[in-house]
């Protein structure tokens with residue numbers, strides 16, 4: 515009889531956990547995955563996927579508007595939130611089923627219920643104990659909600675997909691990825707949106723010229739911003755909420771959405787009982803192989819708070835499974851990770867910002883920008899300009915950063931990321947013939 519019930523027990527069936535389970539099972543391991551909610555995790559159930567579908571749905575507002583200048587007459591246009599919401603929910607259900615099939619087809623046992631570590635090889639799931647030679651924690655992260663009076667009256671990105679009706683007014687606290695994305699969505703769908711943030715900036719950490727471009731375009735579209743502000747308390751009114759700020763001012767709204775970052779999901783995992791150490795950010799501390807302070811326990815994805823992006827968690831889960839169960843030790847390469855914000859218009863970025871490059875490469879850095887009005891926007895009479903920026907190490911001529919805001923920027927950026935990751939030079943960009951007429955041709959025409 516085997517020493518343990520399973521070779522691997524994964525806690526959390528999100529992006530990292532499902533990938534690790536599937537690959538480990540493929541290597542012949544006996545695998546179980548514990549999940550307390552729905553298989554698929556944040557990205558599939560209440561993150562990237564439903565968000566992107568809402569972004570598509572919302573963009574029709576402008577597309578239908580612009581269509582007139584292209585000769586189309588659209589009469590009786592009307593938006594129905596329930597239709598979009600329910601269709602998105604149905605697609606999430608479909609994907610949830612596919613994820614479950616993937617686990618089943620790979621002979622991974624699904625254990626439904628909350629998991630708690632009992633010792634270095636034992637996990638309690640919904641009152642039943644299971645043993646495993648190796649345990650992987652992949653519980654992800656959850657939205658941070660501040661500790662202030664009335665905070666419970668706000669919702670998070672978990673609930674925003676299920677709103678019973680389209681809010682007339684929405685305040686979004688925070689100005690990072692989630693805030694700017696949902697500001698775009700709900701503004702286009704017709705809500706009166708106000709973004710409030712503690713600092714005087716949006717998308718901190720992004721190339722400032724692009725963040726500023728998004729701010730200017732968003733203001734012109736009619737999204738409100740209240741920057742440099744501190745929320746003091748949230749008051750529940752008869753038909754809405756009243757937000758009180760430390761400067762004595764207040765705003766009323768129907769919905770308050772917290773988008774202030776995400777914190778690792780550690781609650782009730784029993785980490786302290788088993789001795790799994792945390793790092794200075796309060797996330798699970800892991801070494802380069804994703805091993806925690808307890809040798810038989812590993813962790814991947816947002817619960818380690820390295821880079822909170824789905825593809826990173828997937829790579830970590832895959833490398834873990836290959837290393838521990840496939841005899842092929844691998845480590846994740848965290849260099850040049852592309853990232854996008856699906857705001858309106860969207861941003862894409864890979865590599866260093868100009869400021870980061872200057873701190874690494876000093877005055878050698880050369881910067882190229884293209885500030886242009888996409889052809890489609892010109893005919894549509896839409897006064898929105900795109901901005902592309904290449905950051906080049908002057909001593910090697912390598913393109914060390916590419917940043918863009920404009921229509922389809924994330925789609926274009928993924929291809930540019932290959933060039934940046936490969937260390938191609940500005941001369942090699944310039945050697946490439948332009949593909950005309952496109953927006954992306956600007957990438958090889960910056961002189």
Ligand code: NDP
Pocket residue numbers: 660687688689690691692693695711712713714715716717718773774775776821822823853854855856
């Ligand atoms: P972000 O870290 O992107 O932004 C957080 C925002 O909240 C910032 O504006 C920040 O202000 C503000 N903030 C942070 N802490 C506090 C606090 N204690 N009090 C008041 N304000 C605060 O977080 P999000 O929630 O938007 O997203 C979480 C993560 O999820 C992202 O970092 C990203 O990794 C991932 N994600 C990725 C997406 C994508 O790839 N497209 C989409 C959605 C999420 P400031 O910085 O100005 O000080």
